[in-house]
Amino acid sequence: MTQKETTQVKMEDVRAKADxxxxxxxxxxxxxxxxxxxxxxxxxxxxxxxxYEARVRMRRLIDGTATSEDINAVKRIxxxxxxxxxxxxxxxxxxxxxxxxxSGVFADHVSxxxxxxxxxxxxxxxxxxxKCTLCGDCxxxxxxxAIIGEKKxxxxxxxxxxxxxxxxxxxxxxxxxxxxxxxxxxxxxxxTAEAEKVxx
Ligand code: SF4
Ligand code: SF4
Ligand code: SF4
Numbered sequence: 001m002t003q004k005e006t007t008q009v010k011m012e013d014v015r016a017k018a019d020x021x022x023x024x025x026x027x028x029x030x031x032x033x034x035x036x037x038x039x040x041x042x043x044x045x046x047x048x049x050x051x052y053e054a055r056v057r058m059r060r061l062i063d064g065t066a067t068s069e070d071i072n073a074v075k076r077i078x079x080x081x082x083x084x085x086x087x088x089x090x091x092x093x094x095x096x097x098x099x100x101x102x103s104g105v106f107a108d109h110v111s112x113x114x115x116x117x118x119x120x121x122x123x124x125x126x127x128x129x130x131k132c133t134l135c136g137d138c139x140x141x142x143x144x145x146a147i148i149g150e151k152k153x154x155x156x157x158x159x160x161x162x163x164x165x166x167x168x169x170x171x172x173x174x175x176x177x178x179x180x181x182x183x184x185x186x187x188x189x190x191x192t193a194e195a196e197k198v199x200x
Contacts, residue, residue, distance in 0.1 A: 009038030011089055015096065023116035024100035025109055028074075029058040035093050047090030050077040054097065061109040064121035071106045112190035120171040124189045129177075129185035130159040136162075138175035138184060146166050147175060 018031035032055050042048045054077045060066035081094035086194065092200075100106075108115050114122040127138070136151030146169040149162030162183075164175070175186070176184040 009034065011035075011039055011092060011164050014038060014093075018096065021118065021135060023114055023118035024103040024105045025058060025061050025114075026116075026118055028097045028100045029055065030060065031093060031096050035089070040093075041090050042092065044084075044086040046081050046084035047086070047093070049092075050081040050085075051093065053077055058122050061106060063111070064112065064119075064120065066110055068107070068110050071101075071110065074106070075101055113188045114183070117186055117188070122189055123171070123186050124166055125164050125169060125171065125173070125175060126185055126187055127162045127164055128183050128185055132162050133181050133183070134159055134162065135181070137178045137180070138162065141174040142179040143174070144170050144172070 014031055016036040017034050018027045021027045021030055032051050036051050036055065040048060040051055054074050056152060057066065057070040057074050057077075060070050078094040078097045078101070082091050082098065085091045085094065105115055109119065109122065112122055127149075132149075134152035136149070139147050139149060139151065141188065146165050147162060148160075148165060149161050152159060173186075176186065
């Protein structure tokens with residue numbers, strides 16, 4: 001591994017950036033990404049290769065393509081990094097990831113959910129018909145034409161409820177921001193799929 005130029009980014013800044021996230025997997029990924037982009041110098045193998053490999057595995061957990069082997073790999077890498085990294089920066093990165101692994105939340109991501117509701121691959125936006133006033137604000141806000149429904153006009157009835165077409169939804173969250181009636185909700189994709197199966 002060749003050495004790389006390091007930036008002036010401090011480890012405290014790396015941690016602060018990671019701590020902005022709620023989900024332990026997201027925290028770990030941000031920490032490792034910020035570390036790789038900044039203070040990681042590439043002088044020693046366990047830290048440099050370990051960080052790159054952990055990043056790949058954590059990205060899989062976030063995008064919903066991971067297996068439990070990816071979690072085992074992150075753990076193995078971190079334990080090795082903690083012991084074998086040449087300096088405190090590598091050791092601190094490993095410690096941070098190991099602390100997040102202790103939360104137990106990594107396993108959720110293999111079974112298709114994110115208990116912190118932060119990893120959008122495991123979530124979906126839905127419209128609650130009982131709360132929807134048919135105002136149409138979400139329709140105007142959605143740039144991906146993922147919402148179907150008809151704005152309410154005075155003295156007319158029999159409208160189709162507003163609905164999000166999941167295949168078109170890019171999970172940008174704009175509809176939720178503009179809906180002042182709390183009718184747009186972010187829910188667990190796995191739980192709704194299970195509820196649909198039970199209701200079928
Ligand atoms: S542990 Fe320290 S010396 Fe080794 S690659 Fe990481 S930052 Fe560089
Ligand atoms: S903005 Fe909210 S209330 Fe208005 S149509 Fe969309 S979901 Fe319904
Ligand atoms: S999350 Fe974005 S893409 Fe999906 S329905 Fe809402 S506004 Fe459209």
